[in-house]
Amino acid sequence: MPRTPPQCPMDSILRLLMGPWTTHIIWVLSDQGPQRFGVLKRAVPGISTRMLTERLRMLQRAGVVWREQAETIPPAVTYGLTPRGNDLRGVLDAMGEIAERWKTEGVFEGDDLGGAASPNSRL
Amino acid sequence: MPRTPPQCPMDSILRLLMGPWTTHIIWVLSDQGPQRFGVLKRAVPGISTRMLTERLRMLQRAGVVWREQAETIPPAVTYGLTPRGNDLRGVLDAMGEIAERWKTEGVFEGDDLGGAASPNSRL
DNA sequence: CGGCATCCTATTAGATACTG
DNA sequence: CAGTATCTAATAGGATGCCG
Secondary structure: OOOOOOOOOOHHHHHHHHOOOHHHHHHHHHHHOOEEHHHHHHHOOOOOHHHHHHHHHHHHHOOOEEEEEEOOOOOEEEEEEOHHHHHHHHHHHHHHHHHHHHHHOOOOOOOOOOOOOOOOOOO | OOOOOOOOOOHHHHHHHHOOOHHHHHHHHHHHOOEEHHHHHHHOOOOOHHHHHHHHHHHHHOOOEEEEEEOOOOOEEEEEEOHHHHHHHHHHHHHHHHHHHHHHOOOOOOOOOOOOOOOOOOO
8 A cells, every 4th residue: 555665775674673572572582592482472471372473484584583493292493583683683772772861851751652553562 | 452571671662663654754854854744745655644644743742853833824834853853863774774784685685574564565 | 382274353544525 | 734533444463273
């Protein structure tokens, strides 16, 4: 439906990060190191299996995470950040800093900003 | 539906940027300077009146854009980036750089990564 | 355990029309 | 011109259940 005027080179990245939960996942992988599916799921409370798989697949396609499958029974699958994933961490941190600054300026005080598709909200 | 474990300080920022069209709007305002509603609308092709107003209101609430209304007839309303808005521009640029780098590494080759709520796609 | 496939609903955002 | 209001279509994503 909508268009994409070629402008905005960072859109592709944003589109990547934008996905629901995406940052949480990256954050956890970056912070806690490589994790197995189940652990990851528990580390991102509220996410559904479907979502988690979908996001991981997407991040994989983007070369942001790797996936290692142990063909044991039961199977054990581990995910981790690729170097490229760490690039992103940088951006996230940059945002984190600004967020921090804004917070002390009292930006996020009231109700949420009513962004858009943001599954990371109120309980 | 979902939760928000307090982690991920940058989530608030992302939630802000995540909204559809949001980056485009900021980008235009940052690139073209303050603009009137109509011009803005034409600068972000495909966006609906409703969306544009909604996004602008949201960005206003976040203190990212200012709004100046001239009570003439017909009315003339102008929007521009606040200093805080320029902070964001920095983040966007950072992302842009990475995007650029990745692009030369051929990340975004195939179909889109199927992010999430991203109205800024094909067409 | 990891993760598809299915189903089903809540939300979202486009189109349209009308007002100050 | 700059919105608001309404109505609707599309879809994202949660829940569930089964399979390797």
